[in-house]
Amino acid sequence: MNRAKYVFRTFAGPWSSILVLGLEVANLVQRGRPWRGELLWTTDWLGIVFFLAGPVIAGFCAVDASRLTRTDVLPVIVVTPRPWRVYLDAVVWTAGPATVLHVVAFAAALSMGIPGIGASNVGWLKILAAFAVQVLAVWWFAALGSAIGRFTTPIAAGITGAGAALIAFYLLSFREGFAPLDLGSATVTRLGLTIDGGYVSLQGLVLAATTGMMFLLGARRDRRFHLADAAVAVAVLGVIGVGMVAGPDSRQVPDRGRPPENCYWGDPVVCLYGEHQRVADVTVGDVLELAEAASSSGYGFLVPSAVHEMSWSYRPDEPEIRGFIVSDEVLTGGRWDQLELVQMLVQPSHCAQLFEGPGPSEEFYDLEESLVFTWLSLLEDPRSAQLEDIADELSTKVLDPEEARLAKTVIDSCNY
Amino acid sequence: MRQNNILRTWLRIHRTRIAAAELAVASLLSAAVSNVGIEQVGPLVFPVPLLGILVVPVLSGIGAATASVEDFRFPLPHRPALSVLRLVWCLGWVAAAVGISVAGMLVAPNSAASQAGAELAVVRNVLVFSGLSLLLVRRWEGQFIWVPAVVLTLAASMFGFSEARYEWYWWATVFSEEATGLQLMVGIGMVVAAAALNAFGRRRMVGP
Numbered sequence: 175m176n177r178a179k180y181v182f183r184t185f186a187g188p189w190s191s192i193l194v195l196g197l198e199v200a201n202l203v204q205r206g207r208p209w210r211g212e213l214l215w216t217t218d219w220l221g222i223v224f225f226l227a228g229p230v231i232a233g234f235c236a237v238d239a240s241r242l243t244r245t246d247v248l249p250v251i252v253v254t255p256r257p258w259r260v261y262l263d264a265v266v267w268t269a270g271p272a273t274v275l276h277v278v279a280f281a282a283a284l285s286m287g288i289p290g291i292g293a294s295n296v297g298w299l300k301i302l303a304a305f306a307v308q309v310l311a312v313w314w315f316a317a318l319g320s321a322i323g324r325f326t327t328p329i330a331a332g333i334t335g336a337g338a339a340l341i342a343f344y345l346l347s348f349r350e351g352f353a354p355l356d357l358g359s360a361t362v363t364r365l366g367l368t369i370d371g372g373y374v375s376l377q378g379l380v381l382a383a384t385t386g387m388m389f390l391l392g393a394r395r396d397r398r399f400h401l402a403d404a405a406v407a408v409a410v411l412g413v414i415g416v417g418m419v420a421g422p423d424s425r426q427v428p429d430r431g432r433p434p435e436n437c438y439w440g441d442p443v444v445c446l447y448g449e450h451q452r453v454a455d456v457t458v459g460d461v462l463e464l465a466e467a468a469s470s471s472g473y474g475f476l477v478p479s480a481v482h483e484m485s486w487s488y489r490p491d492e493p494e495i496r497g498f499i500v501s502d503e504v505l506t507g508g509r510w511d512q513l514e515l516v517q518m519l520v521q522p523s524h525c526a527q528l529f530e531g532p533g534p535s536e537e538f539y540d541l542e543e544s545l546v547f548t549w550l551s552l553l554e555d556p557r558s559a560q561l562e563d564i565a566d567e568l569s570t571k572v573l574d575p576e577e578a579r580l581a582k583t584v585i586d587s588c589n590y
Numbered sequence: 591m592r593q594n595n596i597l598r599t600w601l602r603i604h605r606t607r608i609a610a611a612e613l614a615v616a617s618l619l620s621a622a623v624s625n626v627g628i629e630q631v632g633p634l635v636f637p638v639p640l641l642g643i644l645v646v647p648v649l650s651g652i653g654a655a656t657a658s659v660e661d662f663r664f665p666l667p668h669r670p671a672l673s674v675l676r677l678v679w680c681l682g683w684v685a686a687a688v689g690i691s692v693a694g695m696l697v698a699p700n701s702a703a704s705q706a707g708a709e710l711a712v713v714r715n716v717l718v719f720s721g722l723s724l725l726l727v728r729r730w731e732g733q734f735i736w737v738p739a740v741v742l743t744l745a746a747s748m749f750g751f752s753e754a755r756y757e758w759y760w761w762a763t764v765f766s767e768e769a770t771g772l773q774l775m776v777g778i779g780m781v782v783a784a785a786a787l788n789a790f791g792r793r794r795m796v797g798p
Binding site: 186193197200201204222225226229230233237241327328329330331332333336337340343344348359 | 605608611612630631634649652656659730731732733734735736737740741744745748749
């Protein structure tokens, strides 16, 4: 307890935890938490917090290290036999609390995903590796800030450290090929993807090695830049450079492509992934509502026999099964937009040209559009935010049952 | 000779050199990014490209505030007239920061941003970031003046955009490309209030 008191009085870094806490909470509660239940998406969503927390941690560590090397007062470094231990203290008491906060945030996010989270097939080991990389990044940013602070005057150290962290993040987190600071980020579902174990292992190696090396930079009693520091700095850039050239290309790769496993037996059969169990009720209800509207007006042939949730690695392969992707509104707790849902029920997701190549012809879109608006016209009051924006002549393009049957045959054939 | 000494002392007891260096970097940056629209930083994709010149004022504002950080470890003699001088000094640096940020942006050739009329937005941002940074110049030897401006910018870039209304929230207005008269007035108010607080606020005093 006395130690903590000493540390909080001597260093600024531990106080940065207050900011980190605020950022973690903000990241967890914003945008309706659509990631709940998906193991990989949850991990990725948490990774984005380091865009904010990284520069803050680096800035505070830079100020602390810089205060330790100041020349205008007698610094504690001068009177200790092993000066690097004081630098280490400052870093540990900044990155340590931030690590604890991140672990707590991860635990909270996972518990918000119960029960869907148990259905994941990504593999806990890979997720833990990806999460360990995020934790390593905390220490990496702290070491970066500390190293910069040792050569800077305290008043400029904070902005220099934070700026350097931001530039590092910009250069190393999002690029073609291997990115050591790619800690994950996703605003759409990650179902059907898995972590590349080799990629995150290499990330871990690069980050751990460079953290250690940056920590050695100038860990002594003065603020001068020695030749040895230049050698270490070059070595840090070298390790990162080798990683970026030799590392694998993508952090996430498609998995083996499993179909959704939770099926609800109605007309049609609706199947969702276990991760999205919490939206099953609203999805099944909204699909059945559309199916009934079609059947009761003589358009029953439009209703497929089954509807499957799609993922990055799975889509249905026959016309009788349609595919859908759960929209953000539904994942954040809303109802389906009926225009969107009808589009998914009409769209022949077994046709490859919808997903690759130049895409289907004009004719396809005309037919698809007519079918969608025909189906929507069977509803008394379609629930859709997009209908207002669509011109009237489009929404009055209604086919009679015979025309509709013909149109469906054409688009199901995949010949366009 | 005597006046020369006073001037030199004044420059010495403030962080003048570092402030000047930061403003110099800021002016170079604002020229360099005058027609850069930032579409993406790391994993973060901006809904509308963010003008680079709106971010440079973070540094200009911190630089302007740095000049008001006093660099001595024991109380100096104090006269009421010095408070007025401190206020003038402080406001002068903010004015200089506004000047170099706008100038840097205008001297760059083919500046798309300046054609869009973002000059006032740059002025607003320098004012806002200076005002925020000035809040902390008398705390902790001025070592944390960078925190409010940096945290606001980071938070705004991640949480500041309202998808529903398709515009930046009021607290993230430093990212909007057009400044209103009200925003400029608020910015001026922030700077003047913070500067006055620093200049006239209670300080440790020695002497008669």
